[in-house]
Amino acid sequence: MDSNVVVKSSSPPSHEGIRTVRGAIRLFLVLVVFGGCVLLWVMIPTNTYKQIWQPRIRAKANSSTYFGSQGANLLVFTFPILFIAVLGCVYVHLGKTVNDYKMESSDGKTNRFAVRKQPMLVKGPLGIVSGIELAFFIMFIALLLWSFSTYLTNGFNQITPQSAAKSHEKVWEAKLESASLRLGLVGNICLALLFFPVARGSSILPLFGLTSEASIKYHIWLGNILMALFTAHGICYIIYWAVTDQISQMIQWAKTDISNIAGELALLCGLAMWVTTIPRIRRKMFELFFYTHYLYILFMVFFIFHVGVSYAGIMLPGFYLFLVDRYLRFLQSGRRARLVSSRVLPGESLELNFAKSPGLKYNPTSVMFINVPSISKLQWHPFTVTSNSNLEPEKMSVVVKEGPYGPASTHFLRHDNLVMVSGGSGITPFISIIRELIFMSTAFQCKLPKVTLICAFKNSSDLTILDLILPMSSTTPYDMSSLQIQIEAYVTRDTEPKTDNSMNLRAIWFKPLATDAPISAILGTNHWLWLGLIISSSFLMFLILIGIITRYYIYPIDHNTNQIFSFPLRSLLNMLAICISIAATASAAVLWNKRSNAKEAKQIQNIEGSSPTGTPNSQLYNADRELESLPQQSLVQATNVHYGQRPDLKKILFDCKGLSVGVLVSGPKKMRHEVATICSSGLAENMHFESISFSW
Known part of the structure; x- marks a missing residue:
């Protein structure tokens, strides 16, 4: 390759x-x-x-x-x-x-x-x-x-x-x-x-x-x-x-x-x-x-x-x-952030979408600290940012659930093949990486690494977090056709897909207060x-x-002889x-x-909208309904769901070809140790390991 x-x-x-x-x-x-x-x-x-x-x-x-x-x-x-x-x-x-x-x-x-x-x-x-x-x-x-x-x-x-x-x-x-x-x-x-x-x-x-x-x-x-x-x-x-x-x-x-x-x-x-x-x-x-x-x-x-x-x-x-x-x-903690909308997922996950200044840039897998005064005025908790500052210049998104506290610095663009292994909400930092690759595939004519996402969930309802891979709304047009991506999702506890309404998502739009302001760098x-x-x-x-x-x-x-x-x-x-x-x-x-x-905040377009009618189903697992866009269709076609089984990580990783295979893992301690053991075994010299921990 x-x-x-x-x-x-x-x-x-x-x-x-x-x-x-x-x-x-x-x-x-x-x-x-x-x-x-x-x-x-x-x-x-x-x-x-x-x-x-x-x-x-x-x-x-x-x-x-x-x-x-x-x-x-x-x-x-x-x-x-x-x-x-x-x-x-x-x-x-x-x-x-x-x-x-x-x-x-x-x-x-x-x-x-x-x-x-x-x-x-x-x-x-x-x-x-x-x-x-x-x-x-x-x-x-x-x-x-x-x-x-x-x-x-x-x-x-x-x-x-x-x-x-x-x-x-x-x-x-x-x-x-x-x-x-x-x-x-x-x-x-x-x-x-x-x-x-x-x-x-x-x-x-x-x-x-x-x-x-x-x-x-x-x-x-x-x-x-x-x-x-x-x-x-x-x-x-x-x-x-x-x-x-x-x-x-x-x-x-x-x-x-x-x-x-x-x-x-x-x-x-x-x-x-x-x-x-x-x-x-x-x-x-x-x-x-x-x-x-x-x-x-x-x-x-x-x-x-x-x-x-x-x-x-x-x-x-x-x-x-x-x-x-x-x-x-x-x-900076004295500022109130403008919350624009949210997506409520059945798997006890919540995506929060904040307005941000276009001048604020951040890297994929970044972390944002959030304080909710009604809970505690002193505690600031870290959440992985799932949005992309290039693809979504006026929005910043995080997923609220227990998840990885902090990323390692990643250089995922240098690899021929990129394998991302996640467990549960450990997928959140990888969402921002995929959105970065989506932006690059649209904005530049270049060779991007082939992406394989291996994600394990306990229940079928947790699969809806994959819908967050695509932005809720983006002012930047994007195209996934040139991005080679394969998603292998594993549901460990359910042996078959659910047919009830448990896969429904709820989109909520908020009317911000006059004191709320877009997130921006405190020093410009x-x-x-x-x-x-x-x-x-x-x-x-x-x-x-x-x-x-x-x-x-x-x-x-000091220079007085009688006193020091x-x-x-x-x-x-x-x-x-x-x-x-x-x-x-x-x-x-x-x-x-x-x-x-303040001047930049006034120039930001009003991105609040009216509440959408109805409650949308999961776009990935209701494939019978008409898909609304080509990116959603591409994502559905690239996704395989395996019920009642766990991923064979050793086989998956050893089957990866290329001079350089980047292996990123974000999830529970046992999963991170398993992937680290495989990469450090010496049986595949083309693997380059990076871990994103769930705890400090």
Whole structure:
């Protein structure tokens, strides 16, 4: 079979230039800047860093009367990551400006790279893990072990019977105190990375080909390791204080040193969050898990009070970017979305159709968070988007039912054959992929992958969800004749089709309120450029504020021989400066874009209509009735329904031909593990696996 080709016969020179610039930005940021940050983390535990690098850095940075002792960490740890984030915004924006429907050829290099993404581990505490993920996980664990062992070796070398005797300690007690401190230092590495995966509008994750939804598992891994290390850190210190008759240290809140009680409060907040993440507790008492997780605010506040703001600069970048993202989501949460219509399916599924701004673009398998104030004003739940921003420029649709929480980043256009395996409502992300392919088959003259959809349902009534493959209404004409698609639907519990009215659908149209508005990007069509501006300007504003405070308030006290400025107060002032800077710059950007969003909303055509007469039957399973359009007829002809049986996934997948076969699975854990096992067996090297999980 021929390999896939580029959609357009030739790309404009400007597009090629943009791709070159994006490649250069990515290469520079990932290899040079990020590589330098990794090297720094490797060197921090060594004597070379402590005795040579750190004194030189502090001699230059900490001598400033505007930033004082925190200047070195701001320069070395905070600035490079925020620089990556800002240039990352430019990188993502340039990618959005290019209508890049390039289909990568299935050459040897692509296949060799894809092999590394094949699942290496299927069953285990980490879930389904690819070769690349496993390699980076092992390297990260190696970094933790290297850091702890190096810290420990250097620390123990300074402990002698003579030095211990001067402190009125035994050697093992001194070593216990040293090991306790080092456990906390290693835990800080995890904390420095903890918030990157949960920043939904991250500009750093796309540089590594990741999405926030697909990276949640990394947040879980980091959180578990972090809490294990911090818990050991706290317990070891309590034991040390107990055996050395210093138990009163537990309630110490030092003015110019480490605050022990603040660290204990941070640990208690972390333990409360950690306990509620146990899968059984999270599933059965989701609200407890949800609300307890807001303790992350107190956790970070007390952590900064514990270690001091100067040292906290090492962990600041990830949390800073998370705060920017979180505040923008807070501003966006005040908007009421315009609900246009819905389709009620017999299988306990509900399609909601919202009006959206034509300028809002999103990828297939994207996720939208929805809040229903009458249920809870705080809880936002993720739903897979089934619509397509190209095929339906003025509408955004989601299916409400329990389903997959988040997609992996998919590159389905590079394959010769695309096999999508779903169970139940796991089909929802695949609906958006099929709609994308429908659009491409209509808009471009190109070779698209052959599509096979394998979907399993419990009951016949669940089959009606297949009607959602075609949009309810679309302003963009489309044609399915050039799309090679085959749908194999399996009904496991019913042995024959039902003949009653259980296959009826209900279409409902709503009259929106005057306060409702189409869904739009809070920062407009140039969202990423505005985000980069917010990050850079807010950090600059923070530097100015803290520079003024340090120079005219903190510095005069610190350089008075009789007094040292309070560490907790300094930390509080820094936290206030960060919050004020982010709130001011983000609010200004949102207000500036609010005008353009309002103008665009007025230009959107009125897509509400009158309620349709009658209740339509399922278009796919009432084939005797006259079909209303060619796309519906094509879909019916491409669908086979199998009653009373389950799909033989091994046979289906091994029968797929082509140099590159993309296998996407979205469904229950057992199904995902079965498909992952087949793809990782090594019996078919042309398979490239991707999983969309039902849970985080």
